[in-house]
Amino acid sequence: MMQESVTYQDILSKGKQQEALSLVTRQLNRRLGNVSDTLVERLRGLSIEELEALGEALLDFTSVADLTSWLTQQ
Numbered sequence: 001m002m003q004e005s006v007t008y009q010d011i012l013s014k015g016k017q018q019e020a021l022s023l024v025t026r027q028l029n030r031r032l033g034n035v036s037d038t039l040v041e042r043l044r045g046l047s048i049e050e051l052e053a054l055g056e057a058l059l060d061f062t063s064v065a066d067l068t069s070w071l072t073q074q
Contacts, residue, residue, distance in 0.1 A: 020051040027055065032064050039064070042071055050074060 021043060028035045046054065057070055 017048050017051070020048050020055070021046075024051050024055050024058070027058055028061075028067065031058055031061055032067065035064065035067070039067060039071070046074070 025035065025040060025043060043051070043054075054070065058067070061067055061070075
């Protein structure tokens with residue numbers, strides 16, 4: 001029953017979003033060097049689906065400009 005509640009589903013969704021954000025942030029830092037706090041704040045506003053898409057797109061990034069451009073297109 002609890003697993004069907006709206007509150008439970010919301011908590012679960014937020015947890016997944018936090019995990020995706022953490023993973024993508026670590027990947028970006030490894031690929032591009034330390035990403036600025038301003039950009040990390042922009043990442044916090046992305047949905048799980050957008051974070052997953054970014055996780056794939058960042059494999060082609062060579063600079064922070066690529067990340068900024070990707071975020072602008074979203």
